[in-house]
Amino acid sequence: MIKRKDAIVLRSFDYRNSSKIIHILTQDSKRISLVAKGARRTNSQFGGDIEPLNLSQVVYYIKPDRDIGILKEATMIEPYLSLKNDLYRLNIGWGFACVGEKIPDPQDGLFGLEKRSLTFLDRGFKEEVFVYFLLSLFHLSGVSPKLNSCVCCGSRDVEFFNIRKGGAQCANCMGKDSFPFGDLQELMNDLRKGRLRVWEEINESKKGKILQITFKYGVYHLGDWLNRLRDILPFDIIPNER
Ligand SMILES: [Zn+2]
Numbered sequence: 001m002i003k004r005k006d007a008i009v010l011r012s013f014d015y016r017n018s019s020k021i022i023h024i025l026t027q028d029s030k031r032i033s034l035v036a037k038g039a040r041r042t043n044s045q046f047g048g049d050i051e052p053l054n055l056s057q058v059v060y061y062i063k064p065d066r067d068i069g070i071l072k073e074a075t076m077i078e079p080y081l082s083l084k085n086d087l088y089r090l091n092i093g094w095g096f097a098c099v100g101e102k103i104p105d106p107q108d109g110l111f112g113l114e115k116r117s118l119t120f121l122d123r124g125f126k127e128e129v130f131v132y133f134l135l136s137l138f139h140l141s142g143v144s145p146k147l148n149s150c151v152c153c154g155s156r157d158v159e160f161f162n163i164r165k166g167g168a169q170c171a172n173c174m175g176k177d178s179f180p181f182g183d184l185q186e187l188m189n190d191l192r193k194g195r196l197r198v199w200e201e202i203n204e205s206k207k208g209k210i211l212q213i214t215f216k217y218g219v220y221h222l223g224d225w226l227n228r229l230r231d232i233l234p235f236d237i238i239p240n241e242r
Pocket of ligand 1: 154155
């Protein structure tokens with residue numbers, strides 16, 4: 001059955017003498033592997049259309065009993081050239097691709113999130129897109145941290161955060177593994193909603209804390225596989241521990 005879908009190319013690698021295998025995330029958030037026959041020949045019809053971190057339209061077929069399909073056509077829709085010309089932002093983009101590759105069950109909406117995040121990166125945003133990406137991923141995965149009220153009693157007077165409990169806490173409910181949250185709550189709320197401009201007004205220490213909380217929360221609630229990002233991202237996510 002031949003299918004035509006928009007997809008983000010997550011990764012590509014050489015296959016046999018002249019071909020490539022690409023891993024893509026399709027518009028319905030399915031992760032698929034495809035053989036692009038002859039893709040390494042200079043006159044290949046695929047050209048740059050199947051470069052990693054491209055948004056492309058792909059035409060492919062997969063036999064019902066196979067887990068790898070054949071790419072028939074590819075047309076680039078958006079190459080995100082600005083982010084690819086900046087190694088720092090490119091490496092954040094690789095982080096998003098890695099999540100697309102490694103997340104155990106890609107949720108509905110992951111394609112849209114990857115696409116929005118690559119667009120933000122392409123416009124020049126950096127670490128703030130990573131925070132936005134993770135907070136949105138928690139939402140898709142059903143493990144969003146509770147930011148506006150205490151996870152234990154519902155009080156609006158939150159001063160602490162507890163990763164294990166899943167969000168903010170009031171002074172009465174905080175435990176020994178809770179830590180001060182302060183005004184990070186509002187900043188994280190803004191970032192979650194895609195208001196990335198707030199990042200410019202935050203000092204470096206708060207930026208570090210937000211990155212750290214968000215990432216640690218992700219490892220605890222999504223799994224250890226997220227730790228792979230530490231070797232890919234161009235910044236220390238957990239500055240105090242390295
Ligand atoms: Zn409470």
